[in-house]
Amino acid sequence: MELPISLAELREAHERIKPFIHRTPILTSESINAIAGCEVYFKCENLQKIGAFKARGGLNAVLSLSEAQRAKGVVTHSSGNHAQAMAMAAKTCGIPAYIVMPNTAPDVKKKAVAGYGAEITFCEPTQAAREAAANQIMEATGATYVSPYNDNKVIEGQGTTAIEFMEDQPDLEVLMTPVGGGGLLAGTALAAHYLKPKIRVFAGEPKGAMDTFLSMQKGEIVPNKTTNTIADGLLVTVGDKNFAIIQKLVKEILVVNDQEIVDAMRLIWERMKIVVEPSGAVPFASLLKYKAQFTGQKVGIIISGGNVDLGKLPF
Amino acid sequence: MELPISLAELREAHERIKPFIHRTPILTSESINAIAGCEVYFKCENLQKIGAFKARGGLNAVLSLSEAQRAKGVVTHSSGNHAQAMAMAAKTCGIPAYIVMPNTAPDVKKKAVAGYGAEITFCEPTQAAREAAANQIMEATGATYVSPYNDNKVIEGQGTTAIEFMEDQPDLEVLMTPVGGGGLLAGTALAAHYLKPKIRVFAGEPKGAMDTFLSMQKGEIVPNKTTNTIADGLLVTVGDKNFAIIQKLVKEILVVNDQEIVDAMRLIWERMKIVVEPSGAVPFASLLKYKAQFTGQKVGIIISGGNVDLGKLPF
Incomplete structure (x- = not known):
């Protein structure tokens, strides 16, 4: 498969949107590193305009x-x-x-x-x-x-997060995002492929909507029949444009359950002092669950969003 | 009164601690600006190590x-x-x-x-x-x-927040901090005095522990007899070393009540997606209450901390 989006298109997307977005900060915490057993860098798209990478x-x-x-x-x-x-x-x-x-x-x-x-x-x-x-x-x-994810212009836009992340933290060895429709994951995987092909790209996915995990196993899209997870941003089935890219460039989908998501979310709130929605905590939950794979490595996690109802927190 | 801390000492303090602290990000929000009627810049010391400027x-x-x-x-x-x-x-x-x-x-x-x-x-x-x-x-x-605030070395350290703030956002016209013992406020006022003397420095103070406001009025320290506020980091009476600096260099103490603090805190959580403790929301509450004084200006607010019990939120 030829890739549907070029490096030039990704870079043009970044130039196009740069004047209108925040270059979001990258945050770290020694206590988080001690818990995870690796060096974790959080690219905070919860601090993006509208509170999300979207x-x-x-x-x-x-x-x-x-x-x-x-x-x-x-x-x-x-x-x-x-x-x-x-x-x-x-x-x-x-x-x-x-x-x-x-x-x-x-x-x-x-x-x-x-x-x-x-x-x-x-x-x-x-x-x-x-x-x-x-x-x-x-x-x-x-x-x-305009589709929320199954659209090349949308995928390009989401991929600009990883461009900034790799520019500001050039020594990352792993990149992790959540996966729902797959826009952020596909964009991230493309950016890494072109700019730092040695970076391994993973996604976290909630067990209650694990269509991308199953699709990767089967080699074709397996739609969610039912969805049941607190990660309300990740309920949709992966798009076909996104899946074609993910299948080619993403290392592995790591599945976590809702308790693991809530625990990771709370840890981020408490240690990083940032407001993260359940979907945004999914990759960190995956890192903690599968941390043996990442010991001592430099792991970049994209926090996808922070839009959560403060009156209905799960803790 | 001669100032007890020099610019050289402030700069030396910054060099001394730089390797061990985070250079915390400055965040902005168009919706916050629309609400406040001015350009607000938040220097996020809640994202500092230990979750506070301390x-x-x-x-x-x-x-x-x-x-x-x-x-x-x-x-x-x-x-x-x-x-x-x-x-x-x-x-x-x-x-x-x-x-x-x-x-x-x-x-x-x-x-x-x-x-x-x-x-x-x-x-x-x-x-x-x-x-x-x-x-x-x-x-x-x-x-x-080592006193929490009534100590020149502590005041110097706290003043490094404002040094970074003015370096990264050179066009600020106003700086605001909370005031409890007065370490952050005194350090901020000194840094502004030396580096950008045209910046006007204000502090927010909770009504339930408004000793610094009363002390400024009287011209001498008026200790808190009782304290009653949700801003649990601001219960102490201002220190004498701090007050001498504050009296000379700070424009005005702006007093807010607990409901105003909680409303401002919630607004920061919802719009900025960061975890702020009640004390940390006090200057923003003051800005909102007295916003007519700041219309159209570039206002820098130091968010002092984010250490709050997630199980006991006031909203």
């Missing part, structure tokens, strides 16, 4: 549209961070955003999306209802649909 | 000891961040630390201090019992007592 992909997708496309706006369906990312990206570019959200989405997320001036359409909380509503908007407005 | 003062005090003093170790009494700072600093230098802690201190703090290998002596939770225990240890061991 700002990168959303911005890259919107900024890559033609003038004609921009005029008609963008549409997506999402209950989570991608909704905020698209709303923020559209606002940044001064174009319309139409966001389909399930009527069950938490108030805090509805408000955040509305705060960016996006037009929200509520629908029943099913995949069919979401797609139908988005299709209706596309037909009525001519807006461009 | 690491700086503790390290500077310990690293400034003579060889003979080092051999006998250091002693202090504290239930909070200073205890951890001294334990960490002593461990860094490989010398003994004797920490007197009230037997009512939370387990998590006892464990953190013990984790650095310090020898803990428990006592009744009164000032008299704490001082008596510390004096006994000094007599028995010859260890050097």
Whole structure:
């Protein structure tokens, strides 16, 4: 398989979005290193705009549209961070955003999306209802649909996290991300492949939605039939564009259960003093569970996001 | 009054502790700016080692000891961040630390201090019992007592936060810290005075322990008779060494109540995705309360710490 995204495209994406994103800090902790038995570097995309790396992909997708496309706006369906990312990206570019959200989405997320001036359409909380509503908007407005992950422009944008990470910490030996739809993982794997091919790329995945783990075993996508995990950002099945890249470039998917995720999340809050959502703690949970594989190594972990309801903490 | 600490001493302190501390990141948020009506820059000492700026003062005090003093170790009494700072600093230098802690201190703090290998002596939770225990240890061991704030070496160390802040964000017009004993505030005011004399320095203080506010009004130290605030790091009365500097160089003390502190704390957690203790949210609470004074300005806020019991959050 030829890779669908070139190094030049990744670099162009980074230049394109740089003026609009935070170059997020890399944090370390000696007590975390002692617990993990290796040198851990956290790239904090929870401190990114909208509280998640999704700002990168959303911005890259919107900024890559033609003038004609921009005029008609963008549409997506999402209950989570991608909704905020698209709303923020559209606002940044001064174009319309139409966001389909399930009527069950938490108030805090509805408000955040509305705060960016996006037009929200509520629908029943099913995949069919979401797609139908988005299709209706596309037909009525001519807006461009942007997938949360199964889109090369989105993958390029997410890959810029790893570019910064490797620039600022050039001696990393391992990179770890969570995997849901696979945008962040595919982008990270591409960036590492081009810039530091010796880095081994892993992902953490929750046991309650372990489609990517199973897909890697089988060699083809095995969709989640049911999902049951606290990591609410990782419920979707890996996209086909993402899986093609992951299959080629990712070393291994490491599966963790919800208790391991909550324990890792709490440890990050307590020791690193940062707010991390359950999905964002999944790779660190994986590192702790499989730490024998990483003893003494320099492990870079991308903390994907920090959007969590403070009134409903799991500890 | 001649200033008791020179610019050269501040710079030497910074060089002395630099290898052992984090250069903490400065974070910003457009939504926070919109709420505050000005440009807010947060210098995140909650992301410092031990989760608080106190690491700086503790390290500077310990690293400034003579060889003979080092051999006998250091002693202090504290239930909070200073205890951890001294334990960490002593461990860094490989010398003994004797920490007197009230037997009512939370387990998590006892464990953190013990984790650095310090020898803990428990006592009744009164000032008299704490001082008596510390004096006994000094007599028995010859260890050097290091005050949490009323000490020039500690003040120098705390002042290094503002040095980094002004280096990394040279256009600040205002600097704000919390004030308890006054180490961070005095150090910040000195650094600003020497490096950017046009910067106006303010402090936030909780209404339930507003001794520095009253002391500034009266022109002499007015001790707290009682203390009643959620900002548990700011209960002590300002030290005389600190007050002499504060009186000369600090513009104004801005008083906030506990509800304002909790609201500001929650806003920081939600928008900045960082864990801040109540004391650390006090200057931001002050900014929000008195924002009319700061409209459109570049305001630097030092977030002092993030050591909070996740099981006992006020929201």
